[in-house]
Amino acid sequence: QVTLVESGGGLVQAGGSLRLSCAASGPTFKYYEMMGWFRQAPGKEREFVAAISWIHGSLFYTDSVKGRFTISRDNAKNTLYLQMNSLKPEDAAVYFCAASRVQHMYSDPEWYGIWGQGTQVTVSS
Numbered sequence: 001q002v003t004l005v006e007s008g009g010g011l012v013q014a015g016g017s018l019r020l021s022c023a024a025s026g027p028t029f030k031y032y033e034m035m036g037w038f039r040q041a042p043g044k045e046r047e048f049v050a051a052i053s054w055i056h057g058s059l060f061y062t063d064s065v066k067g068r069f070t071i072s073r074d075n076a077k078n079t080l081y082l083q084m085n086s087l088k089p090e091d092a093a094v095y096f097c098a099a100s101r102v103q104h105m106y107s108d109p110e111w112y113g114i115w116g117q118g119t120q121v122t123v124s125s
Contacts, residue, residue, distance in 0.1 A: 001026050001028070002025070002028055002099060003024070003026055003114075004022055004097050004114055004115065004116035005023045005025075005116055005117070006020060006095065006096065006117065006119040007022075007023075008021050008119060009094075009095060009119030009120045009121045010120075010121070010122070011123075011124065012087055012121075012122070012123055012124070013124050014088055014123055014124065014125050017086075017087065018084045018087065018121060019081060019082070019083050019084070020037070020084065020097075020119060020121075021079055021080070022035070022037075022080040022082075023077075024078040024079065024080065025078065029099070031101060032054065032099035032100060032101055033054055033055055033100065033101060033102070033103050034053055034054065034099070034100040034101075034102065034103045034106050034112075035052055035054055035073065035098070036050065036051035036052075036097070036098050036099075036100065036107075037050045037051070037071060037080075037095060037096070037097055038095070038096045038097075038098060038109055039095045039096070040118075041093040046096070047062070049065055049069065050062070050071040051071065051106040051107065052073055053103055054073060054075070057073075058103075060106050064090075065084075065091075068084065068085050069082060069083065069084050070083040071083075080097055082095070082097075084121070087121075087123045089123045089124070089125045090123075091121065091123050092122050092123045093121060094118040094120050094121070095119050095120075095121055096115055096116055096117075096118045097116045098112035098114060098115045098116070099112060099113065099114040100113065101113065
């Protein structure tokens with residue numbers, strides 16, 4: 001069984017930065033090709049933020065975070081990161097990392113079978 005544990009959330013002023021981490025563990029983690037970050041604000045649906053192919057390193061972002069967020073991975077540590085710069089109040093949400101065995105449906109949360117517990121990001125204006 002694969003487990004994902006996020007960390008790094010917190011309160012930051014608009015324009016500030018945070019780095020989220022997602023530590024993955026479990027003997028079957030090697031079968032999950034795609035890792036992604038999603039977020040969910042109160043009253044809204046869970047939305048795609050960014051994804052990375054664990055093997056090929058291909059990167060994908062939603063338009064609203066391009067140029068501000070950077071997704072990366074450390075294969076040796078089985079850890080996923082999300083560097084968030086120039087944060088805006090509308091970025092506030094619970095951020096989840098997730099793992100998928102399917103690469104081409106990277107923005108659809110239905111294709112992610114493993115989820116972390118989430119970490120809260122609050123951005124003050």
